[in-house]
Amino acid sequence: DTGVSQDPRHKITKRGQNVTFRCDPISEHNRLYWYRQTLGQGPEFLTYFQNEAQLEKSRLLSDRFSAERPKGSFSTLEIQRTEQGDSAMYLCASSLPQGVSSYEQYFGPGTRLTVT
Amino acid sequence: AQTVTQSQPEMSVQEAETVTLSCTYDTSESDYYLFWYKQPPSRQMILVIRQEAYKQQNATENRFSVNFQKAAKSFSLKISDSQLGDAAMYFCACTFSGNTGKLIFGQGTTLQVKP
Numbered sequence: 216d217t218g219v220s221q222d223p224r225h226k227i228t229k230r231g232q233n234v235t236f237r238c239d240p241i242s243e244h245n246r247l248y249w250y251r252q253t254l255g256q257g258p259e260f261l262t263y264f265q266n267e268a269q270l271e272k273s274r275l276l277s278d279r280f281s282a283e284r285p286k287g288s289f290s291t292l293e294i295q296r297t298e299q300g301d302s303a304m305y306l307c308a309s310s311l312p313q314g315v316s317s318y319e320q321y322f323g324p325g326t327r328l329t330v331t
Numbered sequence: 332a333q334t335v336t337q338s339q340p341e342m343s344v345q346e347a348e349t350v351t352l353s354c355t356y357d358t359s360e361s362d363y364y365l366f367w368y369k370q371p372p373s374r375q376m377i378l379v380i381r382q383e384a385y386k387q388q389n390a391t392e393n394r395f396s397v398n399f400q401k402a403a404k405s406f407s408l409k410i411s412d413s414q415l416g417d418a419a420m421y422f423c424a425c426t427f428s429g430n431t432g433k434l435i436f437g438q439g440t441t442l443q444v445k446p
Contacts, residue, residue, distance in 0.1 A: 219375075246432060257335075257422050257436030258376075271431045306376070310432060318364045318426050320434060322376040 219323035221307050227329045228297055235293045236326045240309030247290050248320060249282060250306040251275065258306055264290060297330045304328075333358040335425050337437035344413045345445050351398075352408045352440045354423030362428035365399065367408045370439075371419040379421070382406065410442075418444045 220239045228234050240247050245266050250258035261280070263271040266287035276282075279297075284290040294301055304327050308320040335356045344350035356365070367379040382390045382399050389397050394414075398407045410417055423437040 248433060250434075255439070257337075257424075257439050258434070260433040260435070263431045263433055265431075271433065308434075318428075318432055319366075319378055319381060320432070321378075322368075324375040 219307055219309055219321050221305075221323040221326050223326055224324060225327045225329075227331060230299060230330055231296055233293065233295045234297060234328065235291055236305055236307075236328075238290045238292070238307030238323055239288075240290070240307070241321055243311065244309035244321070245287060245312050246310045246320075247284055248308045248310075249290070249292050250308065252304040252306055252325070253302075261292075261305075294328075297328075299330045302328055302330045333360070333425060333427070333435050335423055335435050335437040337423055337440050339440045340438070341441045341443070343443040343445060344410070346415060347412055349409060349411045350413055350442065352410075352421050352423075352442065354406045354408070354437055356404050356406065356423070356425050358404070358425065358427065360427045364426050364428070365397075365406045366424045366426075366434070367395070367397070367406075368422045368424060368436075369417075369419045370422065371416075376422070380408065413444050415444050415446060418442055 222237045247264040249261040252258040264284040279295045282292045304325045306325045307323040310320045363384045365382045368376045369379050370376045380392045394411045396409045420439045422439045424434040
């Protein structure tokens with residue numbers, strides 16, 4: 216297991232187009248998080264999955280954003296009708312089930328989205 | 332609402348010397364966890380060190396140690412014997428026991444290491 220992976224690493228799209236990102240967590244991690252990071256800032260929480268259930272969504276996650284985690288394995292984040300303000304790095308992280316070590320999150324390399 | 336603040340946007344240190352990065356947080360929770368993450372340029376974020384709020388002893392990981400002052404809500408990171416590979420953006424983060432485990436991050440501090 217080589218860690219959390221994300222695909223694609225970079226995405227350039229035109230305003231108004233839809234985009235979808237994928238995250239593959241570490242295999243035994245049942246918790247999965249999406250964050251958004253703009254240039255020079257810290258990541259901001261978007262949404263959280265425990266297994267296949269989406270248990271928390273940030274107010275940052277507008278109606279144009281949707282996330283899924285079918286079967287509790289990989290996750291996808293879709294942005295519909297992209298806007299220039301959506302340009303950012305989208306980070307995925309995963310962690311072990313409930314317990315002390317579960318508070319440690321392991322991050323993927325991120326998907327950098329540029330909306331032109 | 333819980334917040335994490337890093338007041339030093341940039342820091343620099345001479346190779347082999349020691350540098351301290353500052354972080355303060357605000358929470359009404361009694362049980363929480365604090366982290367320092369490192370994000371090298373164009374590379375993924377990795378965990379540097381973790382501190383449980385209920386532990387009085389400061390965490391240490393090799394050249395990295397923290398100064399956790401619970402009453403002051405302060406959580407600074409000390410890097411000893413700085414190396415060129417330590418150059419990165421460092422983020423302080425917090426999460427709270429019993430919740431989803433989502434991390435609340437500070438704004439980050441860019442560390443430059445001079446040879």
